Amino acid sequence: xxxxxxxxxxxxxxxxxxxxxxxxxxxxxxxxxxxxxxxxxxxxxxxxxxxxxxxxxxxxxxxxxxxxxxxxxxxxxxxxxxxxxxxxxxxxxxxxxxxxxxxxxxxxxxxxxxxxxxxxxxxxxxxxxxxxxxxxxxxxxxxxxxxxxxxxxxxxxxxxxxxxxxxxxxxxxxxxxxxxxxxxxxxxxxxxxxxxxxxxxxxxxxxxxxxxxxxxxxxxxxxxxxxxxxxxxxxxxxxxxxxxxxxxxxxxxxxxxxxxxxxxxxxxxxx
Amino acid sequence: xxxxxxxxxxxxxxxxxxxxxxxxxxxxxxxxxxxxxxxxxxxxxxxxxxxxxxxxxxxxxxxxxxxxxxxxxxxxxxxxxxxxxxxxxxxxxxxxxxxxxxxxxxxxxxxxxxxxxxxxxxxxxxxxxxxxxxxxxxxxxxxxxxxxxxxxxxxxxxxxxxxxxxxxxxxxxxxxxxxxxxxxxxxxxxxxxxxxxxxxxxxxxxxxxxxxxxxxxxxxxxxxxxxxxxxxxxxxxxxxxxxxxxxxxxxxxxxxxxxxxxxxxxxxxxxxxxxxxxxxxxxxxxxxxxxxxxxxxxxxxxxxxxxxxxxxxxxxxxxxxxxxxxxxxxxxxxxxxxxxxxxxxxxxxxxxxxxxxxxxxxxxxxxxxxxxxxxxxxxxxxxxxxxxxxxxxxxxxxxxxxxxxxxxxxxxxxxxxxxxxxxxxxxxxxxxxxxxxxxxxxxxxxxxxxxxxxxxxxxxxxxxxxxxxxxxxxxxxxxxxxxxxxxxxxxxx
Ligand SMILES: Nc1ncnc2c1ncn2[C@@H]1O[C@H](COP(=O)(O)OP(=O)(O)OP(=O)(O)O)[C@@H](O)[C@H]1O
Ligand SMILES: [Mg+2]
Numbered sequence: 001x002x003x004x005x006x007x008x009x010x011x012x013x014x015x016x017x018x019x020x021x022x023x024x025x026x027x028x029x030x031x032x033x034x035x036x037x038x039x040x041x042x043x044x045x046x047x048x049x050x051x052x053x054x055x056x057x058x059x060x061x062x063x064x065x066x067x068x069x070x071x072x073x074x075x076x077x078x079x080x081x082x083x084x085x086x087x088x089x090x091x092x093x094x095x096x097x098x099x100x101x102x103x104x105x106x107x108x109x110x111x112x113x114x115x116x117x118x119x120x121x122x123x124x125x126x127x128x129x130x131x132x133x134x135x136x137x138x139x140x141x142x143x144x145x146x147x148x149x150x151x152x153x154x155x156x157x158x159x160x161x162x163x164x165x166x167x168x169x170x171x172x173x174x175x176x177x178x179x180x181x182x183x184x185x186x187x188x189x190x191x192x193x194x195x196x197x198x199x200x201x202x203x204x205x206x207x208x209x210x211x212x213x214x215x216x217x218x219x220x221x222x223x224x225x226x227x228x229x230x231x232x233x234x235x236x237x238x239x240x241x242x243x244x245x246x247x248x249x250x251x252x253x254x255x256x257x258x259x260x261x262x263x264x265x266x267x268x269x270x271x
Numbered sequence: 272x273x274x275x276x277x278x279x280x281x282x283x284x285x286x287x288x289x290x291x292x293x294x295x296x297x298x299x300x301x302x303x304x305x306x307x308x309x310x311x312x313x314x315x316x317x318x319x320x321x322x323x324x325x326x327x328x329x330x331x332x333x334x335x336x337x338x339x340x341x342x343x344x345x346x347x348x349x350x351x352x353x354x355x356x357x358x359x360x361x362x363x364x365x366x367x368x369x370x371x372x373x374x375x376x377x378x379x380x381x382x383x384x385x386x387x388x389x390x391x392x393x394x395x396x397x398x399x400x401x402x403x404x405x406x407x408x409x410x411x412x413x414x415x416x417x418x419x420x421x422x423x424x425x426x427x428x429x430x431x432x433x434x435x436x437x438x439x440x441x442x443x444x445x446x447x448x449x450x451x452x453x454x455x456x457x458x459x460x461x462x463x464x465x466x467x468x469x470x471x472x473x474x475x476x477x478x479x480x481x482x483x484x485x486x487x488x489x490x491x492x493x494x495x496x497x498x499x500x501x502x503x504x505x506x507x508x509x510x511x512x513x514x515x516x517x518x519x520x521x522x523x524x525x526x527x528x529x530x531x532x533x534x535x536x537x538x539x540x541x542x543x544x545x546x547x548x549x550x551x552x553x554x555x556x557x558x559x560x561x562x563x564x565x566x567x568x569x570x571x572x573x574x575x576x577x578x579x580x581x582x583x584x585x586x587x588x589x590x591x592x593x594x595x596x597x598x599x600x601x602x603x604x605x606x607x608x609x610x611x612x613x614x615x616x617x618x619x620x621x622x623x624x625x626x627x628x629x630x631x632x633x634x635x636x637x638x639x640x641x642x643x644x645x646x647x648x649x650x651x652x653x654x655x656x657x658x659x660x661x662x663x664x665x666x667x668x669x670x671x672x673x674x675x676x677x678x679x680x681x682x683x684x685x686x687x688x689x690x691x692x693x694x695x696x697x698x699x700x701x702x703x704x705x706x707x708x709x710x711x712x713x714x715x716x717x718x719x720x721x722x723x724x725x726x727x728x729x730x731x732x733x734x735x736x737x738x739x740x741x742x743x744x745x746x747x748x749x750x751x752x753x754x755x756x757x758x759x760x761x762x763x764x
Contacts (some may be wrong), residue, residue: 103654
């Protein structure tokens with residue numbers, strides 16, 4: 001378990017290959033749940049306005065790393081995070097930093113669609129309201145409509161904005177959750193297996209959406225589907241047993257990975 | 272042979288049957304190529320069922336039927352009693368009394384006693400300290416002897432038949448045991464039957480209680496008109512003295528109901544915010560360690576008997592509020608006159624509210640914890656604080672459940688008795704001033720039923736009308752709560 005993995009060259013200087021400014025950077029990130037260590041000194045850079053995919057076998061720490069990026073691990077009792085994570089060069093674990101503000105800048109979409117038991121409109125308006133992003137009713141309406149449009153949901157729900165969000169189909173619910181995250185104008189959106197509860201058509205829609213969102217947002221997505229990682233991401237990072245094995249441009253990772261484990265995993269030989 | 276001895280013997284037979292069945296099943300299984308359908312334990316239980324069920328049903332039937340049959344026989348021998356104008360029921364009770372007395376005499380006096388006259392017998396009984404009604408007559412002694420004899424025969428016959436039946440049942444069960452006997456399924460049916468029996472006893476008892484209340488209530492409404500009961504604003508039942516005109520008294524429900532609802536309202540005003548906030552703290556803010564100590568502590572409050580709360584209200588809270596109000600009045604007006612009575616709506620309400628806190632907090636805590644974690648994550652993930660999450664996501668999601676928890680709590684508040692008996696007062700008054708005494712339906716039920724009473728005057732029968740009214744109110748609250756809970760469940764599944 002504790003063996004140190006000698007990182008490939010691209011892990012140490014990944015940005016060289018991507019030529020994009022770094023949005024978030026994790027340095028020697030470790031996570032413990034109680035006595036159990038779930039992440040071992042992970043160094044990973046997330047380039048701006050790109051889709052970074054985190055892949056790896058179940059239980060390797062992808063969700064754990066993702067949750068570190070907006071400090072959702074704070075809500076888990078017994079979870080401890082070590083090392084440093086920066087957003088635009090600022091340490092997000094700095095005690096003077098406001099978690100609430102951080103989570104507004106780094107939004108999150110979960111594996112299972114989790115709309116609040118409220119109307120579609122109120123679901124999207126939730127974030128802007130608590131952060132006081134809108135002055136008037138018409139401001140809120142505008143934010144809601146724009147967010148739903150960006151999430152590609154507006155046309156489908158424009159006639160029933162005031163019906164319950166839980167009444168939508170699974171795929172629509174997931175896009176509603178994306179709209180909800182977009183509504184607070186985050187800079188980074190974290191997605192933890194956002195399509196695992198969806199059928200292929202709904203998945204295709206969400207993937208299309210992710211591709212569009214790349215224009216405006218930095219996206220980190222955890223996925224178990226190699227095809228999905230290949231389709232939507234520009235950068236892919238491979239995790240194994242709490243270690244970052246390898247990270248690089250998605251094409252290279254899928255065509256000739258440096259690490260044997262990556263190759264095995266991608267070709268479906270283990271995991 | 273006493274009933275408990277019969278039961279013990281039957282159980283012994285069953286135990287032996289179990290062992291034999293178990294052995295036989297094992298032996299058969301060992302000697303057979305086929306796989307046994309059921310494990311040996313089930314074969315044992317199969318024999319036990321055959322030994323116990325028929326014999327115990329017979330025992331119960333006999334115990335119910337035999338006294339009735341004996342009584343009918345004795346009644347048939349009592350023509351003189353009816354001529355004399357004695358109530359046959361009373362006469363039979365006396366026969367029973369004498370019979371029991373005879374059994375208590377030592378053996379050497381029995382024969383003499385059986386031949387003695389009623390007066391002599393009374394004297395014999397008195398020497399032994401046995402009480403018998405003084406109106407007993409000579410013929411009753413004879414009947415008592417006969418009755419005792421019949422009883423003895425019946426008992427001997429019962430012991431023999433029941434034990435024989437148990438043995439026969441066990442033997443039959445044993446003879447049935449075979450490798451492919453589906454004993455497992457049969458035992459399952461027996462278990463199902465026992466469970467059905469238990470629940471039907473519970474339900475039938477409830478129905479029985481309601482019906483017994485219903486008959487007395489109908490009796491009451493035959494004497495007092497329902498309109499004057501339900502819409503009357505004066506409660507002045509008068510006394511149920513012997514010979515007094517039974518229709519005097521006014522039975523207005525309104526002041527009692529007003530007091531009940533007012534006190535319950537004050538109690539809810541205390542219990543709901545405190546209980547709910549405690550629940551939110553425990554489920555959303557407290558760490559696991561704090562939660563695991565605070566929650567049981569709060570629930571400890573629920574274990575305090577309500578009479579203790581009543582005491583607390585009577586000797587602590589009531590006088591404290593009275594003195595405080597006097598001080599307050601003195602500071603402001605210079606007149607040290609208390610404006611809160613020691614027994615008052617507010618005293619009873621506050622103390623009842625404290626009693627209800629654990630109910631509210633424990634029920635709401637369960638409901639809040641049941642809100643899926645994904646909703647909390649969604650809200651935190653959007654940058655909401657804890658209190659924002661509670662206010663805007665968790666409470667709205669848990670609202671139906673919380674409302675029904677509050678309705679259940681309210682029905683407890685309405686039915687609560689001991690606290691209001693001690694702390695609210697007995698004056699049936701219609702007032703809006705919470706500092707004065709009011710009384711409740713439950714207090715009046717207690718009042719009307721204390722003392723040595725016969726249930727034949729409106730003064731006592733009114734207790735049943737009050738009880739059934741209270742029952743109707745709490746039943747409605749509980750049904751509404753159940754309906755809400757059911758809807759809420761569906762919403763989550
Ligand atoms: N709340 C928690 N408490 C304790 N241990 C946890 C907790 N969450 C995760 N872990 C452990 O940390 C390790 C990494 O878990 P994580 O959820 O990050 O895996 P994952 O890569 O997302 O897996 P999957 O693909 O199955 O979602 C696992 O061994 C898991 O058992
Ligand atoms: Mg995961």
